[in-house]
Amino acid sequence: MASLKRADFPLPDLSDERTTEFFAGAARGELVIPKCDSCGAFCWYPEERCLKCDGDAFTWTAVDGHGRLYSWAVVRRAFLPAFEEMVPFVTGLVALDADPTVRIVSYVVDCDPDALAADQPLDVVFRDLRFPTVPDRAVPVPMFVPA
Amino acid sequence: MSDWGHATELDDISGQVAIAGIGETEYTKASGRTAREIGVEAAERAIADAGLEPTDIDGLSWNGAFADFDADAFHEHFGTSHDLWTSRWGGGMTWAGTAPHLAAQAIADGKARHVLNVFPVAWATQRGSMTGGPGETHAAQPLKQNLEVPFGWFPQPVYFATIMRRHMLEFGTTEEQFGAIAVACRRNANHNPTAVMHEKKMTLDDYLASPLLADPLRMFDSCLISDGGAAYITTSLERARDLAQPPAVVAGVGEGNAESGGHWSQQQEFTSTPQVFSAPPAFKMAGLAPGDVDVLTVYDPFTVVSMMQIEDMGFCEKGAAGEFVEGDTLHHDGELAFNTHGGLLSHAYVLGIAHVVEVVKQIRGTAPAQVPGCEVGVYGGYTGGMASTLILTEDR
Ligand SMILES: [Zn+2]
Numbered sequence: 090m091a092s093l094k095r096a097d098f099p100l101p102d103l104s105d106e107r108t109t110e111f112f113a114g115a116a117r118g119e120l121v122i123p124k125c126d127s128c129g130a131f132c133w134y135p136e137e138r139c140l141k142c143d144g145d146a147f148t149w150t151a152v153d154g155h156g157r158l159y160s161w162a163v164v165r166r167a168f169l170p171a172f173e174e175m176v177p178f179v180t181g182l183v184a185l186d187a188d189p190t191v192r193i194v195s196y197v198v199d200c201d202p203d204a205l206a207a208d209q210p211l212d213v214v215f216r217d218l219r220f221p222t223v224p225d226r227a228v229p230v231p232m233f234v235p236a
Numbered sequence: 237m238s239d240w241g242h243a244t245e246l247d248d249i250s251g252q253v254a255i256a257g258i259g260e261t262e263y264t265k266a267s268g269r270t271a272r273e274i275g276v277e278a279a280e281r282a283i284a285d286a287g288l289e290p291t292d293i294d295g296l297s298w299n300g301a302f303a304d305f306d307a308d309a310f311h312e313h314f315g316t317s318h319d320l321w322t323s324r325w326g327g328g329m330t331w332a333g334t335a336p337h338l339a340a341q342a343i344a345d346g347k348a349r350h351v352l353n354v355f356p357v358a359w360a361t362q363r364g365s366m367t368g369g370p371g372e373t374h375a376a377q378p379l380k381q382n383l384e385v386p387f388g389w390f391p392q393p394v395y396f397a398t399i400m401r402r403h404m405l406e407f408g409t410t411e412e413q414f415g416a417i418a419v420a421c422r423r424n425a426n427h428n429p430t431a432v433m434h435e436k437k438m439t440l441d442d443y444l445a446s447p448l449l450a451d452p453l454r455m456f457d458s459c460l461i462s463d464g465g466a467a468y469i470t471t472s473l474e475r476a477r478d479l480a481q482p483p484a485v486v487a488g489v490g491e492g493n494a495e496s497g498g499h500w501s502q503q504q505e506f507t508s509t510p511q512v513f514s515a516p517p518a519f520k521m522a523g524l525a526p527g528d529v530d531v532l533t534v535y536d537p538f539t540v541v542s543m544m545q546i547e548d549m550g551f552c553e554k555g556a557a558g559e560f561v562e563g564d565t566l567h568h569d570g571e572l573a574f575n576t577h578g579g580l581l582s583h584a585y586v587l588g589i590a591h592v593v594e595v596v597k598q599i600r601g602t603a604p605a606q607v608p609g610c611e612v613g614v615y616g617g618y619t620g621g622m623a624s625t626l627i628l629t630e631d632r
Contacts, residue, residue: 108378133502134497159402160398161401164388164449207405
């Protein structure tokens, strides 16, 4: 179990090797997903083995940042102190055009929450994620905006 | 539809074993007690209920992920040291439904005669000291901590708000229909003196006025956080007939597994549960169908989990549960008596163990909101990527 005592929680733990490449990609403006070297399937989340063929070697592969809004929540209660100044915010699942079985969890920003619609097209943007509870730290992450 | 998971192959044990004893602690908000204390109390009461002695218990199951109660706790409390067949794959959640199958195998193999399954939780107390609880348990998982929590997709109310919205989008399910589930559970709890929400009434208007935690999910769509625990004893049907209580016969057991991993965000059948795989073999083992069920209890952390399981277990078509649950269908005196003790929403959040105990009471005819002539009762367990189905019947 990963520690919740990390000083930068709830920013992502950039030292966790399973997700290092994902955040390194975001820092250079790329959305990268592990692709199984054996069967070619995108494997998300980055598990130790491919759920389709049990392969254990992956290549992080850039995909275009287009997707569709699979579902979302408008979060009104701040479940962590870090979220207190952010509520209400929209977080949801974006099914990538590159492979709709891959759902990226992220914020939908620059939108009217009441105007969101099922399966509407979204585009990735890369923004700095900051929390007031973690001063002076920012991590570039993929977020999504209406296309 | 059905290529996203599978059923665990389970030996047919229909009619071989029965639940012969049940024990419950008080169900409360923060009690200051430890889960270990709660667990041994539930165990003691189940043993007494069956008319057994602690030394008669020769098999013990609990949930290894919650190390609060185990064989050491048992022996320390009862001052015993005898050999126990043990399994860490019992306890609550989905395993509250499959522990009787594990017990049946141990009994058939001659490894045990009386198997006690125990699940205690003290999350209400722990929440005060921030040392545990459902949110923290999840946030500690590295993939969630890095790919979900930073993106505000945390904790459980947010996951299930997202599932709920997709159910609304795909099937036209309405907030009033989700509310009907919450109101039914509350009304049932109002009949049950041990329910945490026993004294508190709730109407559909109250439901609609409750705060949106994560739109479309409201506070009253959500389970309680509680202290409490329960236990039950499985033994051979033959042996159960000699004990103090009428047997609740284990007629069918099923277990279903999703193959898209354990993360809600990646479940490919997002608005379904692995009940799709669990319920049919359980009903087949029992020689029964959903239409034969007198009482249904399902693991219900949020109203949408009830909605999905009612569909996936075959009580109505997929996507039709919204209409099905409207009005008083799910009330204890309704068409499908559902979570008659009040469920996780209005009885207590003890992760399914009290659901199984409630089904046993209904079979015995001793439940506070008793369904007249209850002969068949079902528990639907759910733990994300897994589901279980336990069918209990009267001894006939
Ligand atoms: Zn593969």
